[in-house]
Amino acid sequence: MSIQKNEDWLYTISSKNKLIDLNFKEIWYYRDLLLLFVKRDIITVYKQTILGPLWYFIQPLFTSVIFTLIFNNLAGIPTGEGVPSFLFNLAGITSWNYFSTCFVDTSDTFKKNQAIFGKVYFPRVITPLSVIVSNLLKFGIQLLVFVGFYIYFVFFTSKAYGTTPTMALLGFPLLILFMALLGLGLGMIISSLTNKYRDLKFLVGFGVQLLMYGSAVMYPLSYFEEKLPEYSWLVKYNPMTAVIELFRYMTLGVGDFSMFEFGYVAVVSVLIFLIGLIVFNKTEKSFIDTV
Amino acid sequence: MPKTDVILKVDNISKQYRLGLVGTGTLSHDLNRWWSKIRGKEDPYLKVSESNDRSTISKSNYVWALQDINFEVQRGEVLGIIGKNGAGKSTLLKILSRVTSPTNGEIKTKGRIASLLEVGTGFHPEMTGKENIYLNGAILGMTKAEIKQKEDEIIEFSGCQRYINTPVKRYSSGMRVRLAFAVAAHLEPDILVVDEVLAVGDAEFQKKAIGKMQDISKGDGRTVLFVSHNMAAVKSLCTRAVVLENGKVIFEGSSAESVVFYLQNNKSKDIITKYQYDCSEKPIKSIEILEDVLITGEKMTLRIRIDTKNYTKINLHLGIYDLNDEKILHLSSEYCKEGSLKTKKNIYECFMPKLTLTEGLYYINAGLVADNLIIEEIKKCLKFEVLNGDFYKCGFNTRKSTLKAKTLIDFEWK
CATH class of the missing domain: 2.70.50.60 (abc- transporter (atp binding component) like domain)
Structure with a gap:
């Protein structure tokens, strides 16, 4: 019998695993799958609806209208001199939506994809990544709505005299990346944990709602600090507050910008993303036994 | 003995499962595990479990679905895996196809493994037949270019030409299976792992499916691992087979020998020959x-x-x-x-x-x-x-x- 020496195995399936066991070559090999998942998500969501993709526009618009009515007209939260409250809210909601959809849609990755994950192997991380990408397209459409209203307010009304995009807009793509990483990271952590401890799924539903109120979506951070100084650290150190404040600073020129804030968001989002990746990676190995 | 070309080596694979409701007490078990891990000790729950025999009740909450499985597969070989329900076949397949990881042991492979534990995984009812070919193909590990190249062949094999632009939710279940199998049949991995997918479709399609499987194994010299209850199919397709019982390999040999061993092992007890x-x-x-x-x-x-x-x-x-x-x-x-x-x-x-x-x-x-x-x-x-x-x-x-x-x-x- 000939024994093969120095065997060159392609890969090994075993229980031992490294902390981060990501095979980037493999993920790259499956890039078509990612795109097909994105395509599936996009084309199937609005099948058999009359308004179709118009829903992407309707949701942020109506929310902004309601927010403006309640928080600005009724409760009288100031949005800054020369900044229409509607535009202020739309900016907050557009950016918040991207984060929250990324978070919510990835937080049930394992449960939602049980049927597929239980039958076929592919790098599991493809699934949450595809969610991030398809949400990016939705975000793009909603951004168009925002830009549309921005143009309307600046050129056709005299209400928006205080709004000017700043040079910081150059950092906009980075900001989107941080939002995505934050949503993805948190989503992956939650999805890995929900897999075994189902309690968390209840938390996600109302947790996201509560988090929105703590993320300066419908009020400026400065106003909160002025009114409730003893709780303001809660809002201030919430990375999403920084993201939304930065988003409004870049596009509308309201609030103040500090490199510290930007750096803080960058560090926190990358950190959360890495933790998410590790937890997700550990879970995907045997999730089918615990789901 | 001729020079061996082992493409897949299964080395002491074991898999443990927890019985009963997962959910109650898992946190305490997790903490316990974590505590012994910190102290550098072995997992305390690994020892208490016993071999997988469905009909006996025992105190232990953990069970070995697979225990010390060892075998090798040569390149170009078609290996049948047979056993009763609960013998561990599916668990083994799941480990081979990397859906779950083993508790102990390791599997080494020299080729890409594609698994067909089910046909039509990831089919989306709202999408058309053609769109689903792409999606399903990609899930099974094909690239878009590969699928494009084989698209016509797949459609023809499925026999669903007329409905290819209709959403799959309008398909009959038979058509769905045909389309799904057509995609799967055009996979070209080094090692193909197949679960009882042949038990579907009408007789004509089964014949087609068996024929395709034979082409894959004989014509293209691909390595196939085939799990089935259909002894005739195992006999006609496989060159060698492994018989599993209660998570252990109890027989390994030519497919004909294994089938006889399996059948003999499983015949009714009250017969008088x-x-x-x-x-x-x-x-x-x-x-x-x-x-x-x-x-x-x-x-x-x-x-x-x-x-x-x-x-x-x-x-x-x-x-x-x-x-x-x-x-x-x-x-x-x-x-x-x-x-x-x-x-x-x-x-x-x-x-x-x-x-x-x-x-x-x-x-x-x-x-x-x-x-x-x-x-x-x-x-x-x-x-x-x-x-x-x-x-x-x-x-x-x-x-x-x-x-x-x-x-x-x-x-x-x-």
Whole structure:
């Protein structure tokens, strides 16, 4: 019998695993799958609806209208001199939506994809990544709505005299990346944990709602600090507050910008993303036994 | 022994599962595990479990679905994996296809493994047939370019040309399976892992599927691991097979040997394949079935020993009855060439080249007529089991609907 020496195995399936066991070559090999998942998500969501993709526009618009009515007209939260409250809210909601959809849609990755994950192997991380990408397209459409209203307010009304995009807009793509990483990271952590401890799924539903109120979506951070100084650290150190404040600073020129804030968001989002990746990676190995 | 080219090596694979409801007490077990891990000790729950036997109840909450599985697969080989329900086949497949990881041991491979544990994984009902070909293909590990290249072939194989731009939710279940199998059949991995996907579709499609599987293994020299309950399919497709029982490999050998081992290991307990009566006044001394396993469409031999010294002309009558006491067959020696059995010898054999009985349990009543007098009658002297097989020699077991008939017969359609 000939024994093969120095065997060159392609890969090994075993229980031992490294902390981060990501095979980037493999993920790259499956890039078509990612795109097909994105395509599936996009084309199937609005099948058999009359308004179709118009829903992407309707949701942020109506929310902004309601927010403006309640928080600005009724409760009288100031949005800054020369900044229409509607535009202020739309900016907050557009950016918040991207984060929250990324978070919510990835937080049930394992449960939602049980049927597929239980039958076929592919790098599991493809699934949450595809969610991030398809949400990016939705975000793009909603951004168009925002830009549309921005143009309307600046050129056709005299209400928006205080709004000017700043040079910081150059950092906009980075900001989107941080939002995505934050949503993805948190989503992956939650999805890995929900897999075994189902309690968390209840938390996600109302947790996201509560988090929105703590993320300066419908009020400026400065106003909160002025009114409730003893709780303001809660809002201030919430990375999403920084993201939304930065988003409004870049596009509308309201609030103040500090490199510290930007750096803080960058560090926190990358950190959360890495933790998410590790937890997700550990879970995907045997999730089918615990789901 | 020829030079070996091992493409897949399964080395001491074990898999442990927790019984009962996962959810209660998992947190405490997790903490306990974590605590022993910190102290550098072994997982405390690994020791307490025992082998997987469904019918026995034990105190342990953990069970080994697989225990120390070892085997090697050569390049180009088609390995069958057979075993009863719960023997660990699916767990093994899941580990091989990396859906779950083993508790102990490792599997080394030299090629890409693609698994077909189910056809049509990830099919989206709202998308058209064509869109689903791409999605499903990509899930199974093909690139877009590969799928594009094979698209026409896949559509043609599925036989769904007309519906290819219709959402899959409008398909009949059969069409869905055809389309799904068509995609799967065009996968080109180094190692293909297949679970009982052949048990779907109509006879025509099954034949097509078996044919395709044969092409894959024989023509293209691809390595295939094939799990099935369909012994005829295992026999016709596989070169070698492994028999699993309670999470352990209990037999490894050629596919024909393994199938016989498996069937023998699983036959009903209350069958009587040998009748023996050594008493001087009764002429029939023994009746026995020579085959270890009886399979529809294969041979059956009955050996009867008779004390013939007092007779000049004898005839044997063997009636085969089903469990409802309905007579299915009558094997009389009156129809042999001589019209009766010669009395010079005392061992007689009744040989049936192709068993027409369908799957089930049967009795034999035996009667001996000598010199036109009924000498002896034995009711229910034997009880035997016939297993389903490939009666029509088409590569797969006789279908369930056909098995409602009591017997089968060779026929031709013109």
